Amino acid sequence: MYLVIFFIFGALCIGGALNLLLQRHPINSALSLIVVMTSLAVLYLLLGAEFLAAAQVIVYSGAIMVLFTFVIMLLNAGEEERTRGSRAAYLVGFPGVAALLGLLTCIFLSVRTPLGNAQLGGGTLVTTADLSRVLFRDLLLPFEVTSVLILVAILGAVALARKES
Amino acid sequence: MFVPIAYYLVLSAILFSIGVAAFLIKRNIITVFMSIELMLNAVNLTFVAFAHQWHQVSGQIFVFFVMVVAAAEAAVGLAIIIAIFRTRNTLNVDQMNLMKL
Numbered sequence: 001m002y003l004v005i006f007f008i009f010g011a012l013c014i015g016g017a018l019n020l021l022l023q024r025h026p027i028n029s030a031l032s033l034i035v036v037m038t039s040l041a042v043l044y045l046l047l048g049a050e051f052l053a054a055a056q057v058i059v060y061s062g063a064i065m066v067l068f069t070f071v072i073m074l075l076n077a078g079e080e081e082r083t084r085g086s087r088a089a090y091l092v093g094f095p096g097v098a099a100l101l102g103l104l105t106c107i108f109l110s111v112r113t114p115l116g117n118a119q120l121g122g123g124t125l126v127t128t129a130d131l132s133r134v135l136f137r138d139l140l141l142p143f144e145v146t147s148v149l150i151l152v153a154i155l156g157a158v159a160l161a162r163k164e165s
Numbered sequence: 166m167f168v169p170i171a172y173y174l175v176l177s178a179i180l181f182s183i184g185v186a187a188f189l190i191k192r193n194i195i196t197v198f199m200s201i202e203l204m205l206n207a208v209n210l211t212f213v214a215f216a217h218q219w220h221q222v223s224g225q226i227f228v229f230f231v232m233v234v235a236a237a238e239a240a241v242g243l244a245i246i247i248a249i250f251r252t253r254n255t256l257n258v259d260q261m262n263l264m265k266l
Contacts, residue, residue: 002168003167003168006172006173010172010176013180014176014179014183017183017184017203018183020183020196020199021186021187021190021191026195026196026199030195030199033199033202033203036203040206040209040210043173043176043210043213044213046168047213047214047216047217048217049213049217049225051225052213052225052228055229056209056232059236063236064235064236068199068239068243071195071246075195075250080192080193082192089189089190090189094186097185097186097189098182100178100182100185101179101182104174104175105175105179108171108178109175112171115170115174116218117167117168117169117170118167118168118169118170118217118218119167126225131226134222134226142230146230146233149234149237150233150236150237153236153240156240156241156244157241157243157244160241160247160248161244161247
């Protein structure tokens, strides 16, 4: 059952990512990225990360992708121009990416047995209470520092996108 | 019917490679930015898979911080894209070769 759900949503992830790569209009790429992120949320649920699954839907496919689609519509971004990219990207980039993928896949599949299986139940579910206990007790300072980071990012975004007077 | 952890790692390797490929061949700056988000998501999946394997909460804490930083990065990056579009009137990365606005 888990295997079936994993394959369905894993295929959705890969299909969405390939669609992002192949579409020429940015709005289609943005919508397929939303598919990838929502299927990843289901995979997080399969791995017992319930808080992260909710946060993935709210933060990534909610906030960030709405921001992306908003900017695409605001800038009226049309079809991508077909210009020749750098030759190095095609000559070195693609063989490099293929080699990286092959190497990683070989390594992961060769250590498949020691890595073990993912299973739900039996206390493997990390609840929001467990997560917040670590986050707000042991890691309180980093958490507060990230709130300062977000404040700085808001100020930076406003300062950058402001019209020059 | 358990799913091996290795399958999750292979899936995230595939997603990361697609992200790198999209980063290399896409010519629209917004799509390039979206492929960076795709790579971040692939790494998040690895973190969650290993957190599940070792029964550790800290892996999920990492993902939480990555999400926070990605949200901040998206806001600033899109603001920069808007500022560039206002002065250059293009979104093509080939025509952006100066850091000056």
